[in-house]
Amino acid sequence: MALLAKNREWKHADDEVLTFVGESDENQETTYIDTRIHYDKFESATFEDDDFLRSQFSWAELKQSIRRESRLSSLYSRFLTANNISDESNIFNSVPENVCKPEIVTSIDLNQSSNNKKYLDAKQSIENQYEEFEEFFGELPKSDVLSISLGVLNKILTYNPKVITSELTYEKSILFTFLIHEFTYFLQYYFELEYDSDDEAILSLYKGDDKMPSHAGSLENILTAITVNINHNESSYGGAGYYRIPY
Amino acid sequence: MEEQDIIEYPIEILPNPSYKLIGCDLTNHYLIRYTDTRSRSELVESSTGFVKTKYIGSPRTKLIDLSTSILGVYKFEHTEIYFTDESNDRFTEYCEPDIEPVKPLYNEDFLLNTNRGHWLINIGEIHNTSVDYTIGEHSHQAVCKIVHTPTRGNFWHFSVRWLLEEEYWNSLDPNGKKGWSKRLAHEARTHLQKYASIEDYDGIALNPIHYTKERVGD
Numbered sequence: 492m493a494l495l496a497k498n499r500e501w502k503h504a505d506d507e508v509l510t511f512v513g514e515s516d517e518n519q520e521t522t523y524i525d526t527r528i529h530y531d532k533f534e535s536a537t538f539e540d541d542d543f544l545r546s547q548f549s550w551a552e553l554k555q556s557i558r559r560e561s562r563l564s565s566l567y568s569r570f571l572t573a574n575n576i577s578d579e580s581n582i583f584n585s586v587p588e589n590v591c592k593p594e595i596v597t598s599i600d601l602n603q604s605s606n607n608k609k610y611l612d613a614k615q616s617i618e619n620q621y622e623e624f625e626e627f628f629g630e631l632p633k634s635d636v637l638s639i640s641l642g643v644l645n646k647i648l649t650y651n652p653k654v655i656t657s658e659l660t661y662e663k664s665i666l667f668t669f670l671i672h673e674f675t676y677f678l679q680y681y682f683e684l685e686y687d688s689d690d691e692a693i694l695s696l697y698k699g700d701d702k703m704p705s706h707a708g709s710l711e712n713i714l715t716a717i718t719v720n721i722n723h724n725e726s727s728y729g730g731a732g733y734y735r736i737p738y
Numbered sequence: 739m740e741e742q743d744i745i746e747y748p749i750e751i752l753p754n755p756s757y758k759l760i761g762c763d764l765t766n767h768y769l770i771r772y773t774d775t776r777s778r779s780e781l782v783e784s785s786t787g788f789v790k791t792k793y794i795g796s797p798r799t800k801l802i803d804l805s806t807s808i809l810g811v812y813k814f815e816h817t818e819i820y821f822t823d824e825s826n827d828r829f830t831e832y833c834e835p836d837i838e839p840v841k842p843l844y845n846e847d848f849l850l851n852t853n854r855g856h857w858l859i860n861i862g863e864i865h866n867t868s869v870d871y872t873i874g875e876h877s878h879q880a881v882c883k884i885v886h887t888p889t890r891g892n893f894w895h896f897s898v899r900w901l902l903e904e905e906y907w908n909s910l911d912p913n914g915k916k917g918w919s920k921r922l923a924h925e926a927r928t929h930l931q932k933y934a935s936i937e938d939y940d941g942i943a944l945n946p947i948h949y950t951k952e953r954v955g956d
Contacts, residue, residue: 654785661797662920666928668786675786677928681920693924695869697932707872707921 606648613644613657620659627661631682640665643680643692646714650721652676671721673699678713696720745844747819750811752839753893759835760808760886762948765862768941769806769884769896772817776855781936789857789934791927798923803908804898804930808886809858809941812894818850821891829891836951842891855936863933864898869925873918878902880922882929893949900926 617640621633628636640657644667647655652669659665663683669676675697680690692713696703706716773781773793782789795801807816821829825847842848865884870877880900887897900907900922911919 656783656786656788658783658791660791662923666791666924668783668788668928668931670786675932677924677931679924679928693921695925695928700863700932702867702869702929704877705870705925 606651609648609652609655610641610644613655614641616657617641617659617665624659624661628659628663628682631663636665636682639682640680643667643678643710646710647678650717672724674703674720674724676717678717680710745850747842747844747848748816749839749841751807751816751892751894752841753833753835753837753888753890755836755838756950757835757888757893758949758951759888760944760949762944764808764865764884766942767861767944768809768858768939769861769898770809770812770814770817770856770858770941771804771806773855773857774853776853778936781855781857788931789936791931793857794927794930794934796927798914798919798927801898801923801926801930802900802912802914802919803906806859806896806898807892807894808861808896808944809939810894810943812892812941814856814938816892817856818852818854819848819891820851821848822846830889832887833890835886835888835893835949837890840890848891857934857936858939859930859934864929867929869900869922869929871918871921871925878918880907880925882926898930 614637617637618633621628621636625633636659643665644655644657647667647669650669650671652671655667655669657665657667660679662681664679664681667676667678667680669678677695678692679694680692690710692708692710694706694713694716696705703720706713775781775793780790781793795804821842822845825842829842829847861884864882866881868879868881870879872878880902883899883901883906885897885899887895889895902910902922907919907922914920914923
């Protein structure tokens with residue numbers, strides 16, 4: 492399997508888990524390699540996925556990786572080696588352990604680092620809000636609200652919004668407000684469905700102060716509408732910006 | 739028994755026999771709505787600058803006919819007034835603008851909540867603007883209307899309402915139970931959120947000719 496590694500995410504999802512995503516194009520299909528790295532706070536870290544590997548890392552090593560994202564390349568190298576995978580594009584610019592090299596920071600790195608912070612901020616915000624809204628969410632537990640919300644958030648973050656906020660509402664839903672170029676997007680995602688559908692979301696959109704047509708439907712429909720809007724307006728910003736079709 | 743401060747209800751915000759309904763152009767005037775907190779960091783999402791959804795109008799039933807007041811004679815500090823449970827229905831009842839006013843009494847009819855904050859919105863930004871929402875597969879438009887709706891406790895009370903075709907939302911689905919109400923609530927709330935601000939503006943007082951009756955002989 493050849494890894495093109497067009498994109499990878501490094502999500503410090505919470506205090507216990509790092510998620511590490513690679514991408515391949517085997518058979519012209521995008522495959523996501525997602526291995527979770529569990530670590531306890533003081534001692535060691537372990538890759539979770541039995542199919543790939545279980546390697547032990549010292550806490551000090553992992554802490555270094557957290558502090559400097561490029562250090563993840565060493566974890567990544569071990570991951571590739573253990574699974575006999577070649578990384579043809581070598582976007583991680585593997586740095587041998589214990590060798591200090593100048594970090595190569597690309598725009599993708601900057602976007603990713605920025606998105607990590609947005610992700611963490613949003614997660615913290617949703618957790619903080621849940622207590623206030625608990626009675627309105629009925630039997631929907633905090634863990635479900637959080638995992639569903641973060642799933643939607645991850646998809647929105649692929650568009651690299653300049654800023655994003657998340658608000659739980661009294662209507663068993665979450666409202667994401669985010670800015671991309673001069674557009675303001677209000678995406679409300681409902682946890683409770685009225686109709687026989689997989690999910691339900693509404694998007695209202697403003698270009699500056701001008702109201703644009705809204706969209707309602709499944710999250711997939713809404714994300715398509717966002718992609719179309721970004722594509723449609725991309726030429727105004729001097730060429731292709733960084734975004735991709737959400738998975 | 740300790741002597742208690744007597745706080746007088748501001749009579750300038752009560753209806754008055756010489757008043758009439760306000761129907762002039764209000765483009766440069768601001769509506770104010772109270773919030774339960776005055777903490778800026780609590781009221782506003784710092785990264786986007788938008789007033790938080792829950793302070794705009796939640797749950798959705800509030801958005802169907804959102805209560806506000808027009809700034810001017812009505813000042814920021816008037817948002818601290820709230821009616822007691824016993825008197826609330828009486829003084830928040832809609833009325834003609836020129837009724838003989840009944841002055842609410844402190845403690846008995848009203849109290850003050852000094853922790854209240856507020857947000858403002860420029861009437862010109864929202865009046866007669868429209869949002870779209872769907873019923874089934876069909877797209878519909880709702881037009882925002884700012885309507886003078888005096889109450890027995892506040893002549894300067896205005897309602898933010900939504901006109902759907904020929905009827906108002908508060909007539910068609912007063913309890914917000916229908917499926918399309920959910921979608922319209924999203925549109926209405928985010929529309930207000932887009933233009934609401936907690937920055938204080940000096941409200942321009944309306945020229946009295948716009949709210950007082952012409953006297954005989956004038």
